[in-house]
Amino acid sequence: MRTNVITSEEREKAFAPTKKPDVIERQKLDVRYHVEDYDVDNRPRRFLEAFAAILKHTNYRLALEHFIRVSTKCSRCAVQCPIYQATGDEHDIPCYRSELLLSVYRRHFTVGGSIKGRLTGSGHLTDEKIEEMAESFWNCTACRRCTLECPAGIDHALITHLGRFILSEIGISPRALVVSTREQLEGKTGNTSAIPLPALVDTLEFLEEDIKEEKGVDIKFPLDKENCEFIFIPAVSDFLMEAETLMGIAAVFKATGGSWTISTENYDAINYGLFYSDRILERVIRKLYAESERLNATNILIGECGHASRSAKYYVPVHCGGEKAKPVLNIMEYTYRMLKEGKLKLNPNVITETVTYHDPCNIARQGWIIEQPRYIIKAFCKNFVEMTPRGTENICCGGGGGTVSIDEIRPYRTLVGGKAKGDQIRATGAKYLIAPCANCKKQLRELVEDQKIDCEVVGLHDLIYKAIILDDGQTENQKTNRKG
Amino acid sequence: MQELLDFARGPLFRLSFIIMILGLIRIFILDVYNAIKAYKRAGDKRLAWGDAIIKTLRWIFPIRSAFTRRPIYSVVSILFHIGLILVPIFLLAHIQLWKSGIGISWWSLPNNWAVMLTLMTIAGALALFLGRIGNKGARMLSRKQDYLWPLLLILPFISGYFCANTVLSPQAYQFTMLIHVLSGELILSLLPFTKIAHCVLVPLSQFIIALAWKFPAHVDDEICASLNKKGAPV
Numbered sequence: 001m002r003t004n005v006i007t008s009e010e011r012e013k014a015f016a017p018t019k020k021p022d023v024i025e026r027q028k029l030d031v032r033y034h035v036e037d038y039d040v041d042n043r044p045r046r047f048l049e050a051f052a053a054i055l056k057h058t059n060y061r062l063a064l065e066h067f068i069r070v071s072t073k074c075s076r077c078a079v080q081c082p083i084y085q086a087t088g089d090e091h092d093i094p095c096y097r098s099e100l101l102l103s104v105y106r107r108h109f110t111v112g113g114s115i116k117g118r119l120t121g122s123g124h125l126t127d128e129k130i131e132e133m134a135e136s137f138w139n140c141t142a143c144r145r146c147t148l149e150c151p152a153g154i155d156h157a158l159i160t161h162l163g164r165f166i167l168s169e170i171g172i173s174p175r176a177l178v179v180s181t182r183e184q185l186e187g188k189t190g191n192t193s194a195i196p197l198p199a200l201v202d203t204l205e206f207l208e209e210d211i212k213e214e215k216g217v218d219i220k221f222p223l224d225k226e227n228c229e230f231i232f233i234p235a236v237s238d239f240l241m242e243a244e245t246l247m248g249i250a251a252v253f254k255a256t257g258g259s260w261t262i263s264t265e266n267y268d269a270i271n272y273g274l275f276y277s278d279r280i281l282e283r284v285i286r287k288l289y290a291e292s293e294r295l296n297a298t299n300i301l302i303g304e305c306g307h308a309s310r311s312a313k314y315y316v317p318v319h320c321g322g323e324k325a326k327p328v329l330n331i332m333e334y335t336y337r338m339l340k341e342g343k344l345k346l347n348p349n350v351i352t353e354t355v356t357y358h359d360p361c362n363i364a365r366q367g368w369i370i371e372q373p374r375y376i377i378k379a380f381c382k383n384f385v386e387m388t389p390r391g392t393e394n395i396c397c398g399g400g401g402g403t404v405s406i407d408e409i410r411p412y413r414t415l416v417g418g419k420a421k422g423d424q425i426r427a428t429g430a431k432y433l434i435a436p437c438a439n440c441k442k443q444l445r446e447l448v449e450d451q452k453i454d455c456e457v458v459g460l461h462d463l464i465y466k467a468i469i470l471d472d473g474q475t476e477n478q479k480t481n482r483k484g
Numbered sequence: 485m486q487e488l489l490d491f492a493r494g495p496l497f498r499l500s501f502i503i504m505i506l507g508l509i510r511i512f513i514l515d516v517y518n519a520i521k522a523y524k525r526a527g528d529k530r531l532a533w534g535d536a537i538i539k540t541l542r543w544i545f546p547i548r549s550a551f552t553r554r555p556i557y558s559v560v561s562i563l564f565h566i567g568l569i570l571v572p573i574f575l576l577a578h579i580q581l582w583k584s585g586i587g588i589s590w591w592s593l594p595n596n597w598a599v600m601l602t603l604m605t606i607a608g609a610l611a612l613f614l615g616r617i618g619n620k621g622a623r624m625l626s627r628k629q630d631y632l633w634p635l636l637l638i639l640p641f642i643s644g645y646f647c648a649n650t651v652l653s654p655q656a657y658q659f660t661m662l663i664h665v666l667s668g669e670l671i672l673s674l675l676p677f678t679k680i681a682h683c684v685l686v687p688l689s690q691f692i693i694a695l696a697w698k699f700p701a702h703v704d705d706e707i708c709a710s711l712n713k714k715g716a717p718v
Contacts, residue, residue, distance in 0.1 A: 049711065050711060053707050053710035053711050054707060056706075056710060057700065057703060057706040057707050057710065058699060058700060058703055058707075059522035059525060059526065059695060059696050059698065059699065059700065060696060061518065062515075062518040062519060062521070062522045062692055062695060062696055063692055063693065063696035065514065065515070065518055066515055066518075066685060066688065066689065066692045069511060069679070069681045069682070069685055070679070070681065070682040070685045070686060070689065071679060072630070072679050072682060073622070073625040073626055073627065073630050073679075074561075074622065075619060075621040075622040075624075075625050076554060076557070078621045079554055084621075090620060090621050090624035090625075093621050093624070093625065095625050096624060096625055099625070147693070151543065151546065151561075151686075152682050152686055152689065153539075153540075153543055153686055153689025153690055153692075153693065154689070155693040155696070158693065158696055158697065169707075169711060178718065181718055182717065182718040185718050186717060186718055278699055278703045278704075278707075279703060279704040279707055279708065280718065282699075282702075282703050282704045283704060314528075314697070315699070317527065317528035317530065318526070318527035318528040318698060318699050318700075318701060319527055319699075319701055319702075322527060322528050322529060322530070323528070323529070323530055325528075366535075367535070
């Protein structure tokens with residue numbers, strides 16, 4: 001991956017202050033994302049207390065002990081980091097970022113480090129260092145490309161993940177994420193977008209009418225059906241923003257006769273805990289799982305959303321019974337299976353424009369979902385072009401790790417975080433950019449707008465909706481409808 | 485001089501070798517112990533073993549990544565490591581020492597190979613050293629040991645090269661050999677306590693990463709209790 005460093009003009013825009021000086025003074029925190037007021041006294045002490053508690057009750061010590069011994073500081077990770085490639089600032093090299101936290105660990109939680117620190121009277125955690133971590137850990141989009149490159153096998157994303165978790169315990173987390181999660185876990189609506197149930201029901205009825213009008217077929221969004229094969233939970237924002245994705249998914253279920261339901265008590269798979277707190281991650285997972293138990297669904301099916309899929313797939317087993325926990329699938333896995341089994345028919349003459357596919361980091365980096373969507377796309381899109389690199393080595397949209405939800409840093413996301421992605425999209429010349437992830441979609445739409453790239457960002461099921469053949473009579477129905 | 489050399493080759497070598505072996509065993513066992521502890525605590529005990537093994541092999545034999553990312557750096561680094569590992573273990577002169585000392589021996593490198601590998605390692609270490617100085621990012625990250633290691637590592641290689649391949653006066657030979665033995669022993673005894681520990685720990689990296697992402701099942705309750713945050717709002 002090679003991308004040019006941003007211009008000084010772009011730098012000014014991307015790093016422009018977003019907060020008033022009095023807020024910075026009050027919160028003792030000069031970072032670009034907004035933070036709710038928190039206790040600023042004794043930050044280093046409280047940071048270390050939180051760090052100690054986390055080390056005691058988690059498995060991070062294993063990794064930290066290993067990383068402080070093997071790190072060779074070779075800076076190879078720098079070539080993989082889209083942020084560093086765009087800023088050219090050495091503070092953005094993943095290994096530098098990791099060292100911020102590793103040095104705290106070494107100084108305060110290892111015998112050798114604390115003896116050395118006490119003898120020399122240096123290296124202890126300061127307010128300045130906390131501020132640097134608060135800035136640095138949220139400059140990263142947690143895309144995990146650097147972990148592919150490190151010859152010593154250091155997982156810098158794990159350290160960023162832990163750093164954000166510790167910071168959150170002393171009250172330093174982006175307000176956008178905290179407020180949404182509070183509504184999801186403690187609010188009346190129980191979801192991050194604060195969509196009340198009646199509004200959801202209205203939306204679904206509206207979508208059903210739309211499908212009837214466009215496809216001439218009655219398709220229902222089943223609510224609270226018990227004993228289904230799948231409980232379907234998308235990122236809740238899809239109900240507001242991604243009508244076509246949802247209609248596509250409903251159409252796939254109609255065509256394949258799948259047994260599915262949407263729950264009225266939990267219709268949000270967004271899990272910002274993955275981005276800033278393992279405690280929140282666990283709570284959201286338990287809530288999600290409880291709903292699948294209430295409706296007695298066999299499998300948990302997550303919509304087109306990278307982080308929601310990853311958090312459910314990997315943390316439902318962690319928090320809800322290990323291998324006995326219900327299986328978690330991403331909707332693309334279901335659609336892929338149905339297509340392979342011949343239960344789904346797609347018209348190859350509908351999408352004739354050039355199509356490209358963006359791999360969401362959270363489902364592609366570990367090699368989980370890469371070929372399935374491509375199999376589907378190639379089955380009905382005539383002009384499919386790949387981005388380079390792709391798959392496990394894909395480049396992040398620039399809004400990963402929860403940063404996409406932080407609206408005040410949009411210029412940073414689209415000019416710095418998404419710079420390499422922008423170059424990649426432009427090179428394909430595609431009309432449709434498929435991004436099967438709620439976060440990627442939002443980021444990429446802002447990216448193509450800010451970087452003035454001419455292409456439409458869509459979900460995979462948006463295009464499936466256009467091309468799906470629902471039954472033999474359907475094409476005729478469609479024709480009649482259109483004539484009517 | 486001869487007495488000093490005998491001391492360095494005898495007791496001092498045994499000491500540094502024991503420090504190295506015990507030190508490496510200690511950190512390896514610590515890692516494995518931590519991993520077992522983490523595994524017992526993990527809420528989900530299914531590990532992607534196959535994936536970790538493939539990744540580990542790819543890390544140990546980085547043939548694919550060498551030519552796709554930073555090719556010059558990678559090739560130099562790989563060649564350097566090959567020489568660094570093979571020469572001390574498979575040099576005929578070293579094996580003869582083992583044989584006369586404790587009576588064991590093994591396959592040895594042909595002499596011309598050993599010479600070539602020695603020169604390659606010296607050149608590689610210098611290139612890595614210069615690369616570190618010349619790269620802004622690497623300079624920013626580097627600690628003292630990162631600059632010192634390549635220089636320290638080439639000392640026994642250079643001195644060994646002169647002892648084996650040039651005609652030296654007896655005094656010069658003894659002096660060069662002393663440098664060779666002492667620098668080698670310094671390396672052996674520092675090995676477990678510095679970044680060179682990666683020589684035994686890197687094969688564990690992928691398993692450790694996989695395990696570290698497997699959280700314990702009840703993180704929320706336990707951390708809340710520790711930090712007096714029970715019932716606190718989000």
